[in-house]
Amino acid sequence: MNISDVPELLVPMWLERQEAICDRIEALAVALADGTNDTDSQMSAHKLRGLLGTLGFSEGSETAAEVENTLMSGTPSQQVRTQLSNSLVVLHDELAAIRPAEGQ
Amino acid sequence: MIMTDSPQRVLLVDDEDDIRMVAEIALRDVGGFDTMTAESGEQALTKAVENPPPDVILLDMMMPQMDGLETLIRLQMRPETREIPVIFMTAKAQTAEIEKYVAAGALGVITKPFDPMTLADQVRGIVADGGA
Numbered sequence: 003m004n005i006s007d008v009p010e011l012l013v014p015m016w017l018e019r020q021e022a023i024c025d026r027i028e029a030l031a032v033a034l035a036d037g038t039n040d041t042d043s044q045m046s047a048h049k050l051r052g053l054l055g056t057l058g059f060s061e062g063s064e065t066a067a068e069v070e071n072t073l074m075s076g077t078p079s080q081q082v083r084t085q086l087s088n089s090l091v092v093l094h095d096e097l098a099a100i101r102p103a104e105g106q
Numbered sequence: 107m108i109m110t111d112s113p114q115r116v117l118l119v120d121d122e123d124d125i126r127m128v129a130e131i132a133l134r135d136v137g138g139f140d141t142m143t144a145e146s147g148e149q150a151l152t153k154a155v156e157n158p159p160p161d162v163i164l165l166d167m168m169m170p171q172m173d174g175l176e177t178l179i180r181l182q183m184r185p186e187t188r189e190i191p192v193i194f195m196t197a198k199a200q201t202a203e204i205e206k207y208v209a210a211g212a213l214g215v216i217t218k219p220f221d222p223m224t225l226a227d228q229v230r231g232i233v234a235d236g237g238a
Contacts, residue, residue: 009222011135015127023124048168052197053124055219063219 003096005103007058016057017102024098026050031090034069034083044073065093113161113191113233115140119150119177120166120195128222129164129195137226147172151180154187162233164216167196167207175210182211193232195220 055063214232
């Protein structure tokens with residue numbers, strides 16, 4: 003994932019909101035691993051799925067969709083929680099590492 | 107329902123700040139719409155009666171407290187807002203869901219994630235088709 007995934011018109015908005023969006027992914031990863039309030043986590047994953055897809059991060063949207071769908075289909079095992087949480091950590095790190103292109 | 111061939115003013119309703127921001131850029135900067143925003147169904151009911159009123163309402167389905175469907179029903183119950191076309195935005199855009207939303211009175215459905223470069227065209231297309 004890199005800055006060229008984001009529609010040019012949305013790059014300033016992404017750069018402004020990048021940290022906050024990464025914080026949301028981190029919070030979801032923690033909540034999912036802890037098993038605290040899966041209803042909120044499902045809603046959070048749903049929102050991230052739409053937002054990341056709209057921003058052009060289709061892989062990130064798919065990761066969020068996987069979390070949403072898993073929580074929708076029942077209470078996941080701790081092993082599944084850990085796997086999904088780890089996927090979110092990877093997503094967080096990839097998005098946090100995105101830097102503006104020269105001149106942006 | 108009164109159809110506006112060329113809607114100018116869109117009321118965008120979504121509880122998520124970032125989505126409102128993206129959609130507002132898409133509708134205003136790409137599509138040339140005048141935009142109003144609301145962060146909840148309750149706020150949408152108030153904004154929908156402002157002067158001038160919106161020509162079309164773009165309504166997120168999944169919102170806390172008052173969801174999109176309830177907001178639509180409440181808009182339809184008010185004489186001053188019942189004629190305003192409503193388009194749902196939802197990630198749950200399977201055929202059965204779309205049929206349910208249209209049966210409830212929505213003019214159409216836009217799937218999330220949406221393409222910010224074509225969102226305005228989608229809105230205009232749905233309004234022009236009149237839900238056909």
